[in-house]
Amino acid sequence: MKKFERFEGVVAPLDRANVDTDLIIPKQFLKSIKRTGFGVNLFDELRYLDEGEPGQDCSQRPLNPDFVLNKPRYQGAEILLTRRNFGCGSSREHAPWALEDFGFKVVVAPSFADIFYNNAFKNGILLITFDEDTIDRLFDEVEAKEGYRMDVDLENQRVITHRGEILEFEVDEFRKHCLLEGLDDIGLTLKDEDAIRRFEESHRQARPWLFRQPA
Amino acid sequence: MSGQTLYDKLWNQHLVKQRDDGTALIYIDRHMLHEVTSPQAFEGLRLANRKPWRLDTNLATTDHNVPTTLIERSQGNSGIKDPVSLIQVQTLDDNCVEYGITEFGINDPRQGIVHVVGPEQGATLPGMTVVCGDSHTATHGAFGALAHGIGTSEVEHVLATQCLLTQKMKNMQVRVEGELGLGVTAKDVVLAIIGKIGTAGGTGYAIEFAGSAIESLSMEGRMTVCNMAIEAGARVGMIAVDDTTIDYIGNRPYSPTGEQWEAAVADWRNLVSDPDAVFDNVVTLKAEDIEPQVSWGTSPEMVTGISGQVPDPNAAPDETVQRSHTRALEYMGLQANQKITDIKLDKIFIGSCTNARIEDLREAAKVAKGNKIADSIKLAMVVPGSGLVKRQAEEEGLDKIFIDAGFEWREPGCSMCLAMNADKLGAGEHCASTSNRNFEGRQGYGGRTHLVSPAMAAAAAIAGHFVDVRSLPANDATHAQEA
Missing domain, CATH: 3.30.499.10 (Aconitase, domain 3)
Incomplete structure (x- = not known):
């Protein structure tokens, strides 16, 4: 995983609550056995006017001119501003893979679904939560000002808005650390290999039926 | 403590x-x-x-x-x-x-x-x-x-x-x-x-x-x-x-x-x-x-009882919900205050990890038994949850009940719950589905999913629109048997 560094990026507003992972990346694109290449199909059903199929040349497909990410002013956006319960539904990690592949590094919303929250951080995407009033205000500001940018400073847990306002956010220590250092969870867990083996042995003694195989 | x-x-x-x-x-x-x-x-x-x-x-x-x-x-x-x-x-x-x-x-x-x-x-x-x-x-x-x-x-x-x-x-x-x-x-x-x-x-x-x-x-x-x-x-x-x-x-x-x-x-x-x-x-x-439930929108929380009606977005508690409801009704092709029993179906899906076990198939079969699916239903399918469920259902003769009623009896898999295989809805089609998600496009591009129980799905297949399973004779018989 790449280290998460402070950056300033364009903000795109997706004004919709309960954006589910089927909407983020529809199922027909989950057939890939790779982790990359999902960006062209991010929000496929909102973004294009036709029905997408895996392996298509998306540059030839008709774009929905009303969809926010197709508007010239939001090209190159790296920060997605959206509404409550973003990422609900399936556990597909293809959702953060698609966001990341498209170029999003940060999603800002009033709340996120649990599994998506985990999956995003494990792929280097920072999820920032602000209360509904702040989110409402940010929507107004972003829509009012073409080229609206935000400076995201994870180290100090704050964003600086286009107007220079400083907004502080919460993030748990472990996730922050992993993002800043670009750390791999598995390597970290395996440092506790001995503790896992000891636990496993006593667990097996206490409840041997959990380890049983069919005859 | x-x-x-x-x-x-x-x-x-x-x-x-x-x-x-x-x-x-x-x-x-x-x-x-x-x-x-x-x-x-x-x-x-x-x-x-x-x-x-x-x-x-x-x-x-x-x-x-x-x-x-x-x-x-x-x-x-x-x-x-x-x-x-x-x-x-x-x-x-x-x-x-x-x-x-x-x-x-x-x-x-x-x-x-x-x-x-x-x-x-x-x-x-x-x-x-x-x-x-x-x-x-x-x-x-x-x-x-x-x-x-x-x-x-x-x-x-x-x-x-x-x-x-x-x-x-x-x-x-x-x-x-x-x-x-x-x-x-x-x-x-x-x-x-x-x-x-x-x-x-x-x-x-x-x-x-x-x-x-x-x-x-x-x-x-x-x-x-x-x-x-x-x-x-x-x-x-x-x-x-x-x-x-x-x-x-x-x-x-x-x-x-x-x-x-x-x-x-x-x-x-x-x-x-x-x-x-x-x-x-x-x-x-x-x-x-x-009461028996039917989802009317594009999120599982957009659900109501069979005697209810599609809500009016203007009655929503806040602006975000109002917009979600308006968008959902547009996608689903429904009108505010429309009665749930007036929703007509095109396809029926009985299956998925939510409702494809033997008891689910039995409940649906009780309703289907001796009936025929409505002429307006383009496809009604039953997809058992596993090879063993399928075998047991066949031993009990449930496959025959479904086939006689006009359902297709399929091989096990996730099928039209998420439509990663060939089983999917066409754009605009309404489906009574025993699956778990009614998100936009979930069961096929432009497809309109209504989440229901197996018995409700079977009843909708026969009527061509949603009906209250509580009013069906099959239900009285069921209870009499169990009692």
Whole structure:
């Protein structure tokens, strides 16, 4: 995983609550056995006017001119501003893979679904939560000002808005650390290999039926 | 000190290490795998030159991509026409062979939807931690197990370390008290719960379902309820162990036997929340208030009773909800205040990890028996949850009832629940579906899903529009028989 560094990026507003992972990346694109290449199909059903199929040349497909990410002013956006319960539904990690592949590094919303929250951080995407009033205000500001940018400073847990306002956010220590250092969870867990083996042995003694195989 | 909840007990029994930063390592007893969320995890292992920690914990099956017609299935993997799907199924087969993981492949009689297969094999036991790269893994919580849906990075993590790196959730109890009415099923209960607490109501919580109406459910019904915990935002749903649980588990391939069985049962009896356990949140529903449910929108919380009507977005509590409702009605092609019974259907889907077990098929068959699907229905399909469910249904003659009524009787798989195979809705088509999600495009591009119970789906197939199963003669007969 790449280290998460402070950056300033364009903000795109997706004004919709309960954006589910089927909407983020529809199922027909989950057939890939790779982790990359999902960006062209991010929000496929909102973004294009036709029905997408895996392996298509998306540059030839008709774009929905009303969809926010197709508007010239939001090209190159790296920060997605959206509404409550973003990422609900399936556990597909293809959702953060698609966001990341498209170029999003940060999603800002009033709340996120649990599994998506985990999956995003494990792929280097920072999820920032602000209360509904702040989110409402940010929507107004972003829509009012073409080229609206935000400076995201994870180290100090704050964003600086286009107007220079400083907004502080919460993030748990472990996730922050992993993002800043670009750390791999598995390597970290395996440092506790001995503790896992000891636990496993006593667990097996206490409840041997959990380890049983069919005859 | 107050007592422990069921979740607290399961957590403590599996806690390997609590870290100062709030994260914890918990040990995983059972890891279920399917073809969609595992290939990148195996690839990750390979790239890092890591091996699975424990092989015998893993159980794999192909379900999401597999075709469901007999003609395709009789050719094994080569019957999969979509070359991309074929690669994915083949990749799981190859990975399982390479690493030595037990897999029920496409032509194995035990193959089926991963959340049907695990419990059916006794591979899901009370007191286990169960994970799978699928959000409906909460299904297994019906057995007093701690079951999480996980992402692909976590699949790789579990393969490599036998642990999940996670944080303890808060405790929520959802109580359903009283007696369920005639024709009201587990599916209606869980849809009513989601309608009440919303799709984010359980976010951050492990939900324990309790109360007399939950206790009265069969294991199939309990699995239906826990299956949809994620539709209320909760990664984990669970139900305490009782006689119903233990009776279901006996004599299954992975279940303990002999002295080990006795010891296990004694241990499982403790898998209940202590009487003085404290929950962070308790929600109570009265069983008598729950009627057969139908979802009208594009989120499982957009649901109402069969006697109800499509809501008017102008009556929504806030602007965000109002916009969601307006958008949902537009997508669904419905009008505000339209009666639910006036919604006409094009297709019927009975299946999925929510409702494709033997009891679900029996309920649907009771309604279908001796009837014919309406002329206006383009396709009505029944997709059993596993090869073993299919076999049992055929032994009971349910296949014949469905076929005589005009349904198609298919081979097991996820099928039109998420339409990764050829089973899908066309744009604008309304479907009465026993699955778990009514998101835009879920069952096919532009498709319109209405979530219902198996009996409601069968009744809608016959009428061509939604009807109240409570008014059907089949229901009276059912109750008379049971009484």
